[in-house]
Amino acid sequence: xxxxxxxPGKAILxxxxxxxxxxxxxxxxxxxxxxKAIAKxxxxxxxxxxxDLTRPALTIDVDEIDRSDPIxxxxxxxxxxxxxxxxKGEITIRSDIPIASGLGSGAAVSAALGRAIxxxxxxxxxxxxxxxxxxxxxxxxHGTPSGIDxxxxxxxxxxxxxxxxxxxxxxxxxxxxxxxxxxxIASLTRAVVADVRALTKRSPTLTSRILDEIGSIVHEARDxxxxxxxxxxxxxxxxxxxxxxxxxxxxxxxxxxxxxxxxAGANGAKLSGGGRGGNIIALADEYTVDGVKQSLFxxxxxxxxxxxxxxxxxxxxSD
Ligand code: PMV
Numbered sequence: 118x119x120x121x122x123x124x125p126g127k128a129i130l131x132x133x134x135x136x137x138x139x140x141x142x143x144x145x146x147x148x149x150x151x152x153k154a155i156a157k158x159x160x161x162x163x164x165x166x167x168x169d170l171t172r173p174a175l176t177i178d179v180d181e182i183d184r185s186d187p188i189x190x191x192x193x194x195x196x197x198x199x200x201x202x203x204x205k206g207e208i209t210i211r212s213d214i215p216i217a218s219g220l221g222s223g224a225a226v227s228a229a230l231g232r233a234i235x236x237x238x239x240x241x242x243x244x245x246x247x248x249x250x251x252x253x254x255x256x257x258x259h260g261t262p263s264g265i266d267x268x269x270x271x272x273x274x275x276x277x278x279x280x281x282x283x284x285x286x287x288x289x290x291x292x293x294x295x296x297x298x299x300x301x302i303a304s305l306t307r308a309v310v311a312d313v314r315a316l317t318k319r320s321p322t323l324t325s326r327i328l329d330e331i332g333s334i335v336h337e338a339r340d341x342x343x344x345x346x347x348x349x350x351x352x353x354x355x356x357x358x359x360x361x362x363x364x365x366x367x368x369x370x371x372x373x374x375x376x377x378x379x380x381a382g383a384n385g386a387k388l389s390g391g392g393r394g395g396n397i398i399a400l401a402d403e404y405t406v407d408g409v410k411q412s413l414f415x416x417x418x419x420x421x422x423x424x425x426x427x428x429x430x431x432x433x434x435s436d
Pocket of ligand 1: 129132133134135136137218219220221259261262263264265266306310389390391392
């Protein structure tokens with residue numbers, strides 16, 4: 118058996134960090150930015166090549182899995198799920214999702230790898246199962262992940278997500294024109310999540326108020342997305358950014374990009390993901406998108422990507 122498998126990146130629209138504490142968040146898949154895994158049958162034990170991730174080829178021996186290595190752990194969890202102790206083949210992973218930028222690169226690599234291993238075995242992993250396996254690997258990347266990354270990446274649909282809750286896909290009332298602008302600064306989500314946790318201990322009253330306000334924003338944002346109220350949705354994004362600043366997860370570079378997007382006429386803008394580096398998202402429309410993009414480059418963005426989330430209802434059964 119051989120084949121191609123892939124999984125998208127993701128961006129959080131609203132609710133990051135608060136989602137770790139049981140509040141809701143909304144995220145979308147970035148289908149134009151993917152991790153890909155190419156599988157080919159061989160007569161030697163499963164070997165995984167991930168050149169982009171600057172690591173040597175890895176040969177999987179289920180009796181000697183290094184469970185602190187995300188690739189090895191995903192391979193072993195997938196083989197366990199498939200009920201096989203030994204698979205022959207070679208998988209090459211390539212990803213165009215920047216690492217440590219809040220775009221779900223780790224989850225996408227795991228998901229693509231899991232799918233490719235299943236293909237080598239002549240099987241298919243349903244999205245719910247893949248979601249569960251990738252979540253286990255996300256614990257290595259994030260420490261205490263909420264589970265939002267693996268959910269969006271495994272299902273490749275916009276989600277309204279609550280930790281531990283049922284997966285809830287969102288219908289999109291009007292297309293969402295979203296620009297992602299990269300500060301070019303790598304930031305480890307695990308470290309920022311730990312700092313927020315320390316802040317909740319130091320200033321519990323303040324942080325719980327901020328987190329609750331973010332929760333209310335997400336609640337209203339969901340309604341705006343359903344109704345196609347993109348003007349109000351933009352205001353909510355910007356309000357969410359101010360609250361993330363209060364949680365001390367923004368940075369000068371992120372703030373500069375947010376301000377540039379707003380000045381150029383975006384409906385709203387905020388950091389997206391763990392913060393301190395990585396990307397901002399700006400909500401534009403077909404008329405403002407070019408001006409906002411130019412302004413983001415002028416403000417120092419290293420890369421700007423447009424993604425348009427199409428209008429429509431989501432298919433809850435897709436996998
Ligand atoms: O992977 P990132 O950087 O998009 O961060 C995920 C969002 C957080 O809420 C900060 C962490 C989590 O596990 O949900």
